[in-house]
Amino acid sequence: MYPDGVRHRDPGTPPMLDAAFVRDHLDAVKANIANRGVTADVDAVLRLDDERKRLQRQADETKAKQNQITDAFKKATPEERAKLKEESGKLKEQVAGLDALLKEAELELRKALSVIPNMTHPKAPVGAGDTANVTVAEFGTKPAFDFKPKDHVELCQLLDLADFEAGTKVAGQKFYFLKNEAVLLELALIQYAMTKLVAKGFTPVITPDLAKVEILEGIGFQPRDTAETRQVYTVADSDLCLIATAEITLGGMHADQVFAEDDLPKRYVGLSHCFRTEAGAAGRDTRGIYRVHQFTKVEMFAFCTPEHSDAIHEEIREIEQDIFLGLGIPFRVIDTCTGDLGGPAYRKYDLEAWMPGRGNGGDWGEITSTSNCTDYQARRLGIRYRPKEKKGGGLPFAHTLNGTAVACTRAIIAILENGQQADGSVLVPEVLRPWVGKDRITAKR
RNA sequence: GGAGGGGUGGCAGAGUGGUCGAAUGCGUCGGUCUCGAAAACCGAUAUACCAGCAAUGGUAUCGAGGGUUCGAAUCCCUCCCCCUCCGCCA
Numbered sequence: 001m002y003p004d005g006v007r008h009r010d011p012g013t014p015p016m017l018d019a020a021f022v023r024d025h026l027d028a029v030k031a032n033i034a035n036r037g038v039t040a041d042v043d044a045v046l047r048l049d050d051e052r053k054r055l056q057r058q059a060d061e062t063k064a065k066q067n068q069i070t071d072a073f074k075k076a077t078p079e080e081r082a083k084l085k086e087e088s089g090k091l092k093e094q095v096a097g098l099d100a101l102l103k104e105a106e107l108e109l110r111k112a113l114s115v116i117p118n119m120t121h122p123k124a125p126v127g128a129g130d131t132a133n134v135t136v137a138e139f140g141t142k143p144a145f146d147f148k149p150k151d152h153v154e155l156c157q158l159l160d161l162a163d164f165e166a167g168t169k170v171a172g173q174k175f176y177f178l179k180n181e182a183v184l185l186e187l188a189l190i191q192y193a194m195t196k197l198v199a200k201g202f203t204p205v206i207t208p209d210l211a212k213v214e215i216l217e218g219i220g221f222q223p224r225d226t227a228e229t230r231q232v233y234t235v236a237d238s239d240l241c242l243i244a245t246a247e248i249t250l251g252g253m254h255a256d257q258v259f260a261e262d263d264l265p266k267r268y269v270g271l272s273h274c275f276r277t278e279a280g281a282a283g284r285d286t287r288g289i290y291r292v293h294q295f296t297k298v299e300m301f302a303f304c305t306p307e308h309s310d311a312i313h314e315e316i317r318e319i320e321q322d323i324f325l326g327l328g329i330p331f332r333v334i335d336t337c338t339g340d341l342g343g344p345a346y347r348k349y350d351l352e353a354w355m356p357g358r359g360n361g362g363d364w365g366e367i368t369s370t371s372n373c374t375d376y377q378a379r380r381l382g383i384r385y386r387p388k389e390k391k392g393g394g395l396p397f398a399h400t401l402n403g404t405a406v407a408c409t410r411a412i413i414a415i416l417e418n419g420q421q422a423d424g425s426v427l428v429p430e431v432l433r434p435w436v437g438k439d440r441i442t443a444k445r
Numbered sequence: 446g447g448a449g450g451g452g453u454g455g456c457a458g459a460g461u462g463g464u465c466g467a468a469u470g471c472g473u474c475g476g477u478c479u480c481g482a483a484a485a486c487c488g489a490u491a492u493a494c495c496a497g498c499a500a501u502g503g504u505a506u507c508g509a510g511g512g513u514u515c516g517a518a519u520c521c522c523u524c525c526c527c528c529u530c531c532g533c534c535a
Contacts, residue, residue, distance in 0.1 A: 060504040
Protein backbone atom coordinates (compact mmCIF):
# COMPACT_ATOMS: atom_id res chain seq x y z
CA MET A 1 0.00 0.00 0.00
CA TYR A 2 1.07 3.50 -0.75
CA PRO A 3 0.38 6.79 0.92
CA ASP A 4 -2.53 7.33 -1.44
CA GLY A 5 -4.07 4.12 -0.19
CA VAL A 6 -3.90 2.52 -3.57
CA ARG A 7 -2.03 -0.55 -4.64
CA HIS A 8 0.50 -0.08 -7.39
CA ARG A 9 2.91 -2.36 -9.10
CA ASP A 10 6.16 -3.02 -7.32
CA PRO A 11 7.83 0.39 -7.07
CA GLY A 12 11.35 -0.99 -6.97
CA THR A 13 11.23 -2.07 -10.56
CA PRO A 14 10.57 -0.76 -14.05
CA PRO A 15 9.42 2.80 -14.47
CA MET A 16 12.34 4.22 -12.54
CA LEU A 17 14.49 3.82 -15.64
CA ASP A 18 12.21 6.23 -17.39
CA ALA A 19 13.61 9.03 -15.29
CA ALA A 20 17.13 8.24 -16.45
CA PHE A 21 15.93 8.33 -20.05
CA VAL A 22 14.21 11.66 -19.53
CA ARG A 23 17.36 13.04 -17.97
CA ASP A 24 19.53 11.88 -20.85
CA HIS A 25 17.18 13.08 -23.58
CA LEU A 26 15.75 16.15 -21.99
CA ASP A 27 15.35 18.24 -25.14
CA ALA A 28 13.94 15.41 -27.20
CA VAL A 29 11.44 14.53 -24.49
CA LYS A 30 10.30 18.13 -24.22
CA ALA A 31 10.00 18.48 -27.99
CA ASN A 32 7.99 15.26 -28.12
CA ILE A 33 5.60 16.50 -25.46
CA ALA A 34 5.11 19.70 -27.41
CA ASN A 35 4.50 17.81 -30.67
CA ARG A 36 1.88 15.70 -29.03
CA GLY A 37 0.17 18.66 -27.49
CA VAL A 38 0.09 17.24 -23.98
CA THR A 39 1.08 18.83 -20.72
CA ALA A 40 3.71 17.10 -18.66
CA ASP A 41 6.20 18.57 -16.23
CA VAL A 42 9.56 17.21 -17.26
CA ASP A 43 11.50 19.29 -14.80
CA ALA A 44 9.44 17.88 -11.99
CA VAL A 45 10.57 14.44 -13.03
CA LEU A 46 14.19 15.40 -12.66
CA ARG A 47 13.55 17.12 -9.37
CA LEU A 48 11.63 14.17 -7.97
CA ASP A 49 14.20 11.73 -9.26
CA ASP A 50 16.97 13.67 -7.51
CA GLU A 51 14.95 13.62 -4.34
CA ARG A 52 14.37 9.92 -4.65
CA LYS A 53 18.07 9.23 -5.16
CA ARG A 54 19.00 11.38 -2.21
CA LEU A 55 16.59 9.55 0.07
CA GLN A 56 17.64 6.19 -1.21
CA ARG A 57 21.28 6.91 -0.54
CA GLN A 58 20.47 8.11 2.94
CA ALA A 59 18.31 5.08 3.70
CA ASP A 60 20.89 2.69 2.31
CA GLU A 61 23.65 4.21 4.39
CA THR A 62 21.58 3.94 7.52
CA LYS A 63 20.74 0.33 6.77
CA ALA A 64 24.42 -0.37 6.19
CA LYS A 65 25.13 0.91 9.69
CA GLN A 66 22.50 -1.38 11.09
CA ASN A 67 24.02 -4.31 9.33
CA GLN A 68 27.39 -3.44 10.81
CA ILE A 69 25.88 -3.55 14.27
CA THR A 70 24.45 -6.96 13.57
CA ASP A 71 27.84 -8.18 12.47
CA ALA A 72 29.53 -6.78 15.56
CA PHE A 73 26.93 -8.29 17.87
CA LYS A 74 28.25 -11.83 17.87
CA LYS A 75 31.67 -11.02 19.26
CA ALA A 76 30.52 -8.27 21.54
CA THR A 77 30.61 -8.47 25.32
CA PRO A 78 27.30 -8.28 27.19
CA GLU A 79 27.88 -4.60 28.01
CA GLU A 80 28.69 -3.82 24.43
CA ARG A 81 25.62 -5.67 23.31
CA ALA A 82 23.35 -3.51 25.38
CA LYS A 83 24.88 -0.50 23.73
CA LEU A 84 24.54 -1.96 20.27
CA LYS A 85 20.90 -2.75 20.88
CA GLU A 86 20.23 0.79 21.87
CA GLU A 87 22.03 2.13 18.83
CA SER A 88 20.22 -0.22 16.53
CA GLY A 89 16.91 0.90 17.95
CA LYS A 90 17.67 4.48 17.04
CA LEU A 91 18.73 3.53 13.53
CA LYS A 92 15.57 1.53 13.12
CA GLU A 93 13.47 4.61 13.70
CA GLN A 94 15.53 6.56 11.22
CA VAL A 95 15.16 3.84 8.63
CA ALA A 96 11.41 3.73 9.09
CA GLY A 97 11.20 7.46 8.55
CA LEU A 98 13.45 7.41 5.51
CA ASP A 99 11.64 4.48 3.95
CA ALA A 100 8.33 6.25 4.30
CA LEU A 101 9.73 9.36 2.65
CA LEU A 102 11.30 7.25 -0.07
CA LYS A 103 8.04 5.51 -0.85
CA GLU A 104 6.30 8.82 -1.09
CA ALA A 105 9.01 10.19 -3.38
CA GLU A 106 8.74 7.14 -5.61
CA LEU A 107 5.01 7.58 -5.82
CA GLU A 108 5.34 11.23 -6.75
CA LEU A 109 7.92 10.38 -9.36
CA ARG A 110 5.72 7.66 -10.74
CA LYS A 111 2.87 10.11 -11.05
CA ALA A 112 5.02 12.64 -12.86
CA LEU A 113 6.36 9.99 -15.20
CA SER A 114 2.98 8.50 -15.93
CA VAL A 115 1.86 11.55 -17.89
CA ILE A 116 4.91 11.63 -20.12
CA PRO A 117 3.98 10.06 -23.45
CA ASN A 118 6.07 7.58 -25.36
CA MET A 119 8.64 8.92 -27.77
CA THR A 120 7.55 9.13 -31.39
CA HIS A 121 8.73 7.42 -34.56
CA PRO A 122 10.81 9.89 -36.57
CA LYS A 123 8.65 9.30 -39.63
CA ALA A 124 5.33 9.88 -37.89
CA PRO A 125 3.76 13.09 -39.16
CA VAL A 126 3.94 16.01 -36.76
CA GLY A 127 0.84 18.09 -36.13
CA ALA A 128 -1.81 19.12 -33.66
CA GLY A 129 -4.99 17.18 -33.14
CA ASP A 130 -5.78 14.97 -36.12
CA THR A 131 -5.09 17.71 -38.65
CA ALA A 132 -1.78 16.30 -39.84
CA ASN A 133 -2.82 12.68 -40.26
CA VAL A 134 -1.49 11.34 -43.52
CA THR A 135 -3.25 8.96 -45.87
CA VAL A 136 -0.50 6.60 -46.94
CA ALA A 137 -2.51 4.24 -49.12
CA GLU A 138 -5.97 3.55 -50.43
CA PHE A 139 -7.30 0.14 -51.44
CA GLY A 140 -10.36 -1.01 -53.33
CA THR A 141 -12.99 1.01 -55.11
CA LYS A 142 -15.90 2.72 -53.51
CA PRO A 143 -19.12 1.10 -54.70
CA ALA A 144 -21.03 3.10 -57.32
CA PHE A 145 -24.73 2.83 -56.49
CA ASP A 146 -27.45 3.66 -58.98
CA PHE A 147 -29.75 4.19 -56.03
CA LYS A 148 -29.52 6.07 -52.77
CA PRO A 149 -27.54 3.86 -50.40
CA LYS A 150 -28.97 3.18 -46.96
CA ASP A 151 -27.01 3.38 -43.77
CA HIS A 152 -26.44 0.32 -41.63
CA VAL A 153 -29.20 1.25 -39.20
CA GLU A 154 -31.78 1.21 -41.93
CA LEU A 155 -30.36 -1.99 -43.36
CA CYS A 156 -30.47 -3.62 -39.95
CA GLN A 157 -34.10 -2.70 -39.60
CA LEU A 158 -35.12 -3.81 -43.09
CA LEU A 159 -33.24 -7.07 -42.83
CA ASP A 160 -34.00 -7.65 -39.12
CA LEU A 161 -30.35 -7.78 -38.12
CA ALA A 162 -30.38 -5.88 -34.84
CA ASP A 163 -32.72 -4.76 -32.11
CA PHE A 164 -31.64 -1.46 -30.63
CA GLU A 165 -34.76 -0.89 -28.58
CA ALA A 166 -34.37 -4.19 -26.82
CA GLY A 167 -30.72 -3.34 -26.19
CA THR A 168 -31.71 -0.09 -24.58
CA LYS A 169 -34.44 -1.75 -22.54
CA VAL A 170 -32.15 -4.44 -21.20
CA ALA A 171 -28.83 -2.64 -20.77
CA GLY A 172 -29.32 0.99 -21.75
CA GLN A 173 -28.30 3.38 -24.48
CA LYS A 174 -25.70 2.14 -26.96
CA PHE A 175 -26.35 -1.50 -26.26
CA TYR A 176 -27.87 -3.71 -28.92
CA PHE A 177 -28.97 -7.19 -29.76
CA LEU A 178 -27.53 -8.64 -32.94
CA LYS A 179 -29.97 -10.91 -34.74
CA ASN A 180 -30.15 -13.37 -37.59
CA GLU A 181 -27.44 -12.98 -40.24
CA ALA A 182 -25.69 -10.26 -38.23
CA VAL A 183 -24.96 -12.91 -35.62
CA LEU A 184 -23.67 -15.26 -38.29
CA LEU A 185 -21.63 -12.43 -39.76
CA GLU A 186 -20.01 -11.73 -36.42
CA LEU A 187 -19.16 -15.36 -35.89
CA ALA A 188 -17.94 -15.65 -39.46
CA LEU A 189 -15.69 -12.63 -39.04
CA ILE A 190 -14.18 -14.18 -35.95
CA GLN A 191 -13.58 -17.44 -37.77
CA TYR A 192 -12.20 -15.70 -40.80
CA ALA A 193 -9.75 -13.59 -38.80
CA MET A 194 -8.73 -16.38 -36.46
CA THR A 195 -8.15 -18.83 -39.26
CA LYS A 196 -6.06 -16.37 -41.18
CA LEU A 197 -3.92 -15.45 -38.21
CA VAL A 198 -3.39 -18.96 -36.97
CA ALA A 199 -2.14 -19.76 -40.47
CA LYS A 200 0.33 -16.92 -40.06
CA GLY A 201 1.68 -18.41 -36.87
CA PHE A 202 -0.21 -16.37 -34.31
CA THR A 203 -1.19 -18.23 -31.16
CA PRO A 204 -4.96 -18.00 -30.70
CA VAL A 205 -6.31 -17.18 -27.26
CA ILE A 206 -9.60 -16.23 -25.73
CA THR A 207 -8.87 -13.79 -22.96
CA PRO A 208 -10.74 -12.75 -19.83
CA ASP A 209 -13.12 -9.86 -20.42
CA LEU A 210 -12.09 -8.36 -17.10
CA ALA A 211 -8.68 -7.29 -15.86
CA LYS A 212 -7.12 -5.76 -12.80
CA VAL A 213 -6.62 -2.02 -12.54
CA GLU A 214 -2.85 -2.46 -12.34
CA ILE A 215 -2.83 -4.24 -15.69
CA LEU A 216 -4.94 -1.50 -17.28
CA GLU A 217 -2.50 1.07 -15.95
CA GLY A 218 0.43 -0.89 -17.29
CA ILE A 219 -1.09 -0.86 -20.75
CA GLY A 220 -1.64 2.86 -20.48
CA PHE A 221 -5.27 3.23 -19.46
CA GLN A 222 -6.34 5.48 -16.61
CA PRO A 223 -8.98 3.48 -14.75
CA ARG A 224 -8.67 5.79 -11.78
CA ASP A 225 -9.77 8.85 -13.70
CA THR A 226 -12.97 10.44 -12.56
CA ALA A 227 -16.15 8.83 -13.77
CA GLU A 228 -16.59 11.69 -16.25
CA THR A 229 -13.37 10.99 -18.12
CA ARG A 230 -12.79 7.31 -17.47
CA GLN A 231 -12.91 5.19 -20.62
CA VAL A 232 -13.49 1.85 -18.94
CA TYR A 233 -16.09 0.38 -16.66
CA THR A 234 -14.93 -0.55 -13.21
CA VAL A 235 -16.47 -3.32 -11.17
CA ALA A 236 -17.73 -2.15 -7.81
CA ASP A 237 -16.07 -3.55 -4.68
CA SER A 238 -13.19 -4.99 -6.66
CA ASP A 239 -10.00 -3.94 -8.41
CA LEU A 240 -11.37 -5.18 -11.73
CA CYS A 241 -12.38 -3.38 -14.90
CA LEU A 242 -14.21 -4.54 -17.99
CA ILE A 243 -11.56 -4.52 -20.68
CA ALA A 244 -11.79 -1.97 -23.46
CA THR A 245 -9.72 -4.19 -25.73
CA ALA A 246 -7.93 -7.53 -25.55
CA GLU A 247 -4.73 -5.52 -25.86
CA ILE A 248 -5.06 -5.18 -22.11
CA THR A 249 -5.28 -8.86 -21.33
CA LEU A 250 -2.86 -9.95 -24.03
CA GLY A 251 -0.25 -7.50 -22.84
CA GLY A 252 -0.88 -8.39 -19.23
CA MET A 253 -0.54 -12.07 -19.98
CA HIS A 254 3.24 -11.87 -19.73
CA ALA A 255 3.54 -9.16 -17.07
CA ASP A 256 6.59 -9.54 -14.82
CA GLN A 257 8.12 -12.14 -17.07
CA VAL A 258 11.51 -12.48 -18.67
CA PHE A 259 11.52 -13.97 -22.15
CA ALA A 260 14.45 -15.81 -23.59
CA GLU A 261 15.45 -13.88 -26.69
CA ASP A 262 14.93 -17.05 -28.72
CA ASP A 263 11.27 -17.11 -27.66
CA LEU A 264 10.70 -13.72 -29.30
CA PRO A 265 8.87 -12.54 -31.21
CA LYS A 266 5.70 -13.94 -29.69
CA ARG A 267 2.54 -13.31 -31.66
CA TYR A 268 -0.94 -13.72 -30.27
CA VAL A 269 -4.41 -13.32 -31.67
CA GLY A 270 -6.98 -12.87 -28.95
CA LEU A 271 -10.74 -12.86 -28.94
CA SER A 272 -12.64 -10.86 -26.36
CA HIS A 273 -15.54 -8.60 -25.77
CA CYS A 274 -14.66 -4.94 -25.39
CA PHE A 275 -16.46 -2.50 -23.13
CA ARG A 276 -16.22 1.25 -23.42
CA THR A 277 -17.96 3.97 -21.49
CA GLU A 278 -17.49 6.35 -24.42
CA ALA A 279 -17.12 9.14 -21.92
CA GLY A 280 -16.58 12.38 -23.74
CA ALA A 281 -18.18 11.03 -26.89
CA ALA A 282 -21.69 12.05 -25.94
CA GLY A 283 -23.82 12.86 -28.94
CA ARG A 284 -21.36 11.49 -31.48
CA ASP A 285 -22.23 8.58 -33.73
CA THR A 286 -25.40 7.94 -31.82
CA ARG A 287 -26.98 5.83 -34.51
CA GLY A 288 -26.59 2.11 -34.81
CA ILE A 289 -23.59 0.04 -33.88
CA TYR A 290 -20.80 2.42 -34.83
CA ARG A 291 -20.09 3.57 -31.30
CA VAL A 292 -21.39 1.19 -28.67
CA HIS A 293 -20.62 0.18 -25.11
CA GLN A 294 -19.89 -3.43 -25.97
CA PHE A 295 -18.53 -5.18 -29.01
CA THR A 296 -16.55 -8.22 -30.01
CA LYS A 297 -13.02 -7.92 -31.31
CA VAL A 298 -10.24 -10.11 -32.59
CA GLU A 299 -6.98 -8.47 -31.62
CA MET A 300 -3.35 -9.12 -32.55
CA PHE A 301 -0.58 -8.61 -30.05
CA ALA A 302 3.17 -9.13 -30.29
CA PHE A 303 6.11 -9.13 -27.94
CA CYS A 304 9.49 -8.69 -29.55
CA THR A 305 13.00 -7.34 -29.22
CA PRO A 306 13.50 -3.64 -29.96
CA GLU A 307 15.16 -4.19 -33.32
CA HIS A 308 12.11 -6.04 -34.65
CA SER A 309 9.24 -3.81 -33.61
CA ASP A 310 9.26 -1.56 -36.67
CA ALA A 311 9.14 -4.56 -38.98
CA ILE A 312 6.43 -6.29 -36.98
CA HIS A 313 4.40 -3.11 -36.98
CA GLU A 314 4.47 -3.15 -40.78
CA GLU A 315 3.66 -6.84 -40.73
CA ILE A 316 0.58 -6.27 -38.58
CA ARG A 317 -0.54 -3.41 -40.78
CA GLU A 318 -0.25 -5.63 -43.83
CA ILE A 319 -2.29 -8.34 -42.14
CA GLU A 320 -5.00 -5.81 -41.37
CA GLN A 321 -4.97 -4.72 -45.01
CA ASP A 322 -5.06 -8.31 -46.10
CA ILE A 323 -8.08 -9.02 -43.94
CA PHE A 324 -10.09 -6.15 -45.39
CA LEU A 325 -8.91 -6.75 -48.92
CA GLY A 326 -10.23 -10.27 -48.44
CA LEU A 327 -13.59 -8.89 -47.37
CA GLY A 328 -13.69 -6.69 -50.45
CA ILE A 329 -14.15 -3.51 -48.49
CA PRO A 330 -12.61 -0.28 -49.76
CA PHE A 331 -10.37 1.34 -47.18
CA ARG A 332 -7.51 3.72 -46.69
CA VAL A 333 -4.52 3.66 -44.37
CA ILE A 334 -3.73 6.58 -42.09
CA ASP A 335 -0.36 7.33 -40.53
CA THR A 336 -1.47 9.00 -37.32
CA CYS A 337 0.13 12.32 -36.50
CA THR A 338 1.72 13.23 -33.18
CA GLY A 339 -1.26 15.18 -31.89
CA ASP A 340 -3.53 12.19 -32.39
CA LEU A 341 -1.29 9.46 -30.94
CA GLY A 342 -2.21 7.91 -27.63
CA GLY A 343 0.35 8.09 -24.82
CA PRO A 344 1.72 4.56 -25.27
CA ALA A 345 2.02 4.64 -29.06
CA TYR A 346 5.30 5.29 -30.82
CA ARG A 347 3.60 5.06 -34.15
CA LYS A 348 0.05 4.20 -35.14
CA TYR A 349 -1.72 3.26 -38.35
CA ASP A 350 -5.47 3.33 -38.67
CA LEU A 351 -7.46 1.60 -41.36
CA GLU A 352 -10.56 3.52 -42.30
CA ALA A 353 -13.22 1.77 -44.32
CA TRP A 354 -15.47 3.51 -46.75
CA MET A 355 -18.96 3.55 -45.26
CA PRO A 356 -21.49 4.69 -47.85
CA GLY A 357 -24.19 5.33 -45.25
CA ARG A 358 -22.03 7.44 -43.01
CA GLY A 359 -22.32 11.22 -42.99
CA ASN A 360 -23.69 12.89 -46.02
CA GLY A 361 -23.05 10.68 -49.04
CA GLY A 362 -20.60 8.37 -47.31
CA ASP A 363 -17.53 8.84 -45.22
CA TRP A 364 -14.50 7.02 -43.89
CA GLY A 365 -14.86 5.27 -40.56
CA GLU A 366 -12.12 3.72 -38.46
CA ILE A 367 -12.15 -0.05 -38.55
CA THR A 368 -8.73 -1.04 -37.23
CA SER A 369 -5.77 0.48 -35.53
CA THR A 370 -2.26 -0.78 -34.95
CA SER A 371 0.30 0.68 -32.61
CA ASN A 372 3.94 0.08 -31.94
CA CYS A 373 4.25 0.86 -28.24
CA THR A 374 7.99 0.13 -28.09
CA ASP A 375 8.91 -0.43 -24.44
CA TYR A 376 6.30 1.89 -22.96
CA GLN A 377 3.94 -0.86 -21.87
CA ALA A 378 6.71 -3.34 -21.17
CA ARG A 379 8.28 -0.96 -18.66
CA ARG A 380 5.08 -0.56 -16.79
CA LEU A 381 4.30 -4.26 -16.85
CA GLY A 382 7.82 -5.50 -16.22
CA ILE A 383 8.20 -7.44 -19.46
CA ARG A 384 11.86 -8.08 -20.29
CA TYR A 385 13.95 -10.49 -22.22
CA ARG A 386 17.28 -12.17 -21.69
CA PRO A 387 19.54 -11.35 -24.66
CA LYS A 388 21.50 -14.14 -26.25
CA GLU A 389 24.65 -12.08 -26.03
CA LYS A 390 25.06 -10.47 -22.69
CA LYS A 391 25.88 -6.84 -23.12
CA GLY A 392 26.45 -5.21 -19.79
CA GLY A 393 24.14 -4.90 -16.86
CA GLY A 394 20.41 -5.16 -16.87
CA LEU A 395 17.76 -7.02 -18.75
CA PRO A 396 16.28 -4.97 -21.59
CA PHE A 397 12.57 -4.40 -21.91
CA ALA A 398 10.67 -6.05 -24.70
CA HIS A 399 8.66 -4.09 -27.23
CA THR A 400 4.92 -4.58 -27.56
CA LEU A 401 2.61 -4.04 -30.50
CA ASN A 402 -1.09 -4.38 -30.97
CA GLY A 403 -3.43 -4.27 -33.87
CA THR A 404 -7.07 -4.91 -34.59
CA ALA A 405 -7.75 -7.94 -36.74
CA VAL A 406 -11.50 -7.43 -36.77
CA ALA A 407 -13.71 -5.21 -34.66
CA CYS A 408 -16.96 -6.96 -35.41
CA THR A 409 -19.42 -4.08 -35.21
CA ARG A 410 -17.44 -1.77 -37.44
CA ALA A 411 -16.71 -4.55 -39.90
CA ILE A 412 -20.39 -5.42 -40.05
CA ILE A 413 -21.24 -1.80 -40.83
CA ALA A 414 -18.76 -1.78 -43.69
CA ILE A 415 -20.02 -5.09 -45.03
CA LEU A 416 -23.68 -4.06 -44.92
CA GLU A 417 -23.23 -0.61 -46.38
CA ASN A 418 -20.81 -1.60 -49.14
CA GLY A 419 -22.56 -4.83 -50.00
CA GLN A 420 -26.08 -3.45 -50.29
CA GLN A 421 -27.98 -3.95 -53.54
CA ALA A 422 -30.71 -2.02 -55.30
CA ASP A 423 -33.31 -4.51 -54.07
CA GLY A 424 -32.35 -3.89 -50.46
CA SER A 425 -30.47 -7.15 -50.01
CA VAL A 426 -26.82 -7.35 -48.96
CA LEU A 427 -24.16 -9.51 -50.57
CA VAL A 428 -22.13 -11.54 -48.10
CA PRO A 429 -18.38 -11.30 -48.76
CA GLU A 430 -17.27 -14.46 -50.43
CA VAL A 431 -14.75 -15.39 -47.75
CA LEU A 432 -17.50 -15.39 -45.12
CA ARG A 433 -20.05 -17.43 -47.03
CA PRO A 434 -18.92 -20.81 -45.69
CA TRP A 435 -19.75 -19.64 -42.19
CA VAL A 436 -22.78 -17.51 -42.92
CA GLY A 437 -24.23 -20.22 -45.08
CA LYS A 438 -25.61 -17.93 -47.77
CA ASP A 439 -24.51 -15.47 -50.45
CA ARG A 440 -27.00 -12.83 -49.73
CA ILE A 441 -28.95 -11.40 -46.84
CA THR A 442 -32.54 -10.70 -47.80
CA ALA A 443 -35.54 -9.30 -46.03
CA LYS A 444 -37.60 -11.72 -43.96
CA ARG A 445 -41.28 -11.90 -44.54
C1' G B 446 -17.97 -22.93 -0.11
C1' G B 447 -15.41 -26.94 3.48
C1' A B 448 -10.73 -29.80 4.82
C1' G B 449 -5.61 -30.48 4.12
C1' G B 450 -0.77 -29.39 1.65
C1' G B 451 2.34 -25.83 -0.57
C1' G B 452 4.60 -20.98 -2.74
C1' U B 453 12.73 -20.53 -2.56
C1' G B 454 17.17 -18.58 -8.53
C1' G B 455 15.64 -20.20 -16.07
C1' C B 456 13.61 -25.20 -14.16
C1' A B 457 13.72 -29.06 -10.31
C1' G B 458 14.69 -28.96 -5.26
C1' A B 459 17.44 -28.48 -0.14
C1' G B 460 17.41 -25.13 3.66
C1' U B 461 13.33 -24.15 10.68
C1' G B 462 17.11 -17.75 13.91
C1' G B 463 23.45 -15.44 12.41
C1' U B 464 28.48 -19.05 9.09
C1' C B 465 22.28 -17.97 3.49
C1' G B 466 21.52 -14.25 -2.09
C1' A B 467 20.84 -19.19 -0.61
C1' A B 468 23.34 -26.51 -1.08
C1' U B 469 22.67 -29.94 -4.98
C1' G B 470 20.94 -31.46 -9.79
C1' C B 471 19.33 -29.95 -14.63
C1' G B 472 19.67 -26.16 -18.17
C1' U B 473 22.63 -22.18 -20.34
C1' C B 474 27.47 -19.90 -21.52
C1' G B 475 32.97 -20.30 -21.79
C1' G B 476 37.16 -23.70 -21.74
C1' U B 477 39.96 -28.62 -21.99
C1' C B 478 39.74 -33.04 -24.93
C1' U B 479 38.27 -34.28 -30.45
C1' C B 480 39.10 -34.20 -37.59
C1' G B 481 34.18 -32.83 -35.80
C1' A B 482 30.43 -34.10 -32.35
C1' A B 483 28.82 -36.75 -28.01
C1' A B 484 30.57 -38.09 -23.27
C1' A B 485 33.78 -36.66 -19.44
C1' C B 486 36.28 -32.87 -16.82
C1' C B 487 37.22 -27.49 -15.31
C1' G B 488 35.03 -22.70 -14.70
C1' A B 489 31.05 -19.11 -14.95
C1' U B 490 25.78 -18.30 -14.46
C1' A B 491 19.42 -14.13 -10.12
C1' U B 492 17.20 -9.19 -10.31
C1' A B 493 16.60 -4.07 -9.23
C1' C B 494 18.21 0.46 -7.27
C1' C B 495 22.25 3.77 -5.32
C1' A B 496 27.64 5.51 -5.52
C1' G B 497 31.75 5.22 -9.11
C1' C B 498 34.96 6.59 -15.65
C1' A B 499 35.81 1.75 -14.14
C1' A B 500 37.44 -2.10 -11.04
C1' U B 501 34.32 -2.38 -7.29
C1' G B 502 31.33 -1.19 -3.10
C1' G B 503 26.45 -0.38 -0.68
C1' U B 504 21.11 -1.59 -0.20
C1' A B 505 16.88 -4.55 -1.10
C1' U B 506 14.51 -9.03 -2.76
C1' C B 507 13.25 -16.59 -0.84
C1' G B 508 4.40 -15.10 -3.03
C1' A B 509 2.76 -9.76 -0.86
C1' G B 510 2.29 -6.65 3.45
C1' G B 511 3.02 -6.03 8.67
C1' G B 512 5.23 -7.81 13.48
C1' U B 513 8.94 -10.16 17.05
C1' U B 514 14.53 -9.88 17.30
C1' C B 515 20.88 -6.87 17.74
C1' G B 516 19.86 -10.31 13.51
C1' A B 517 14.33 -13.59 9.68
C1' A B 518 13.95 -17.71 3.66
C1' U B 519 13.50 -19.76 8.74
C1' C B 520 9.16 -17.52 14.33
C1' C B 521 4.07 -14.69 14.68
C1' C B 522 -0.22 -12.04 12.19
C1' U B 523 -3.01 -10.54 7.72
C1' C B 524 -3.74 -11.08 2.61
C1' C B 525 -2.89 -13.33 -2.34
C1' C B 526 -1.93 -17.48 -5.34
C1' C B 527 -1.25 -22.81 -6.51
C1' C B 528 -2.17 -28.13 -5.61
C1' U B 529 -5.13 -32.43 -3.57
C1' C B 530 -9.82 -34.18 -1.65
C1' C B 531 -15.14 -33.01 -0.75
C1' G B 532 -19.46 -30.04 -1.99
C1' C B 533 -21.87 -26.95 -5.73
C1' C B 534 -22.30 -25.63 -10.77
C1' A B 535 -22.54 -23.87 -16.98
